[in-house]
Amino acid sequence: MTVSERRSVLSVEDVSVRFGGLTAVSGASFDLRAGEICALIGPNGAGKSTLFNAITGFARTASGRVVFGADDITGKRPDAIARLGVRRTFQNGGVLKKLSALENILTGLHCATQRRIVGNILRLPSAVEEERSSIARAEEVLRDLGIADLRDAKAEDLSSGQQRLVEIGRTLAQHSRLILLDEPAVGLSATDRANLGALLKRLAADGVAILLVEHVLELVMAVSDRIVVLNHGQVIASGTPEAIRNDPVVLEAYLGNK
Numbered sequence: 001m002t003v004s005e006r007r008s009v010l011s012v013e014d015v016s017v018r019f020g021g022l023t024a025v026s027g028a029s030f031d032l033r034a035g036e037i038c039a040l041i042g043p044n045g046a047g048k049s050t051l052f053n054a055i056t057g058f059a060r061t062a063s064g065r066v067v068f069g070a071d072d073i074t075g076k077r078p079d080a081i082a083r084l085g086v087r088r089t090f091q092n093g094g095v096l097k098k099l100s101a102l103e104n105i106l107t108g109l110h111c112a113t114q115r116r117i118v119g120n121i122l123r124l125p126s127a128v129e130e131e132r133s134s135i136a137r138a139e140e141v142l143r144d145l146g147i148a149d150l151r152d153a154k155a156e157d158l159s160s161g162q163q164r165l166v167e168i169g170r171t172l173a174q175h176s177r178l179i180l181l182d183e184p185a186v187g188l189s190a191t192d193r194a195n196l197g198a199l200l201k202r203l204a205a206d207g208v209a210i211l212l213v214e215h216v217l218e219l220v221m222a223v224s225d226r227i228v229v230l231n232h233g234q235v236i237a238s239g240t241p242e243a244i245r246n247d248p249v250v251l252e253a254y255l256g257n258k
């Protein structure tokens, strides 16, 4: 099955976001299918993070619609959207410094329902089994990101690049149909970037849809099925990495903003 035949996971329909007199996102539309990696690129201030915020409930849409699977999530709160299975990282996110790398990733996997809490206190077999599989999943992600040896290191003792990997790992470890990553490659070495790219590809092969905001074009070109280009809040181009690389409108937007 080709990507275009798969079910739609995210549909952004004519979305605008305004801050006072500033239109940060202006009538943006695109969609994302299961198993697709789509990069959202554009110059600084183009509106990429704002569009992420509009999708995940952190910014109010002035107009337009955001549909996740069968659910219209326009105007829903961030926690409600997260509960539906939308995961994201933040451009300037962070780790819990006093926790180990493994524990940081586990915080993403533990959802504190009452049933779980009671199960954990009573050490019910189901809770023990769930804990075991969470740890296995967290260890797998640490391995995928090339930081298995940092499992028990306290986050505050890690380099900023390693902390970034832990933070990304926390998001990627969670079961989800849609993952949004805001500039994950900042501060990562070439090897880290390659590991991250390979992990994104594996998640996509499992059917996860990934929206990637990234300035590191090498990573974008290596992993994306499609690229959407934003400039001054508007989608100015959308296409395969090949088409975007050679699009004069895109080159103009980048050069014109320098």
Ligand SMILES: Nc1ncnc2c1ncn2[C@@H]1O[C@H](COP(=O)(O)OP(=O)(O)OP(=O)(O)O)[C@@H](O)[C@H]1O
Pocket: 019, 022, 024, 042, 043, 044, 045, 046, 047, 048, 049, 050, 051, 091
């Ligand atoms: N909370 C806010 N209040 C007012 N203006 C904002 C707010 N957030 C963003 N903006 C403005 O909206 C525009 C888009 O910003 P945004 O952060 O979405 O850009 P970006 O594409 O993510 O840029 P970068 O590549 O630098 O991260 C900018 O002009 C920015 O100054």
Ligand SMILES: [Mg+2]
Pocket: 048, 049, 050, 091
């Ligand atoms: Mg941004």
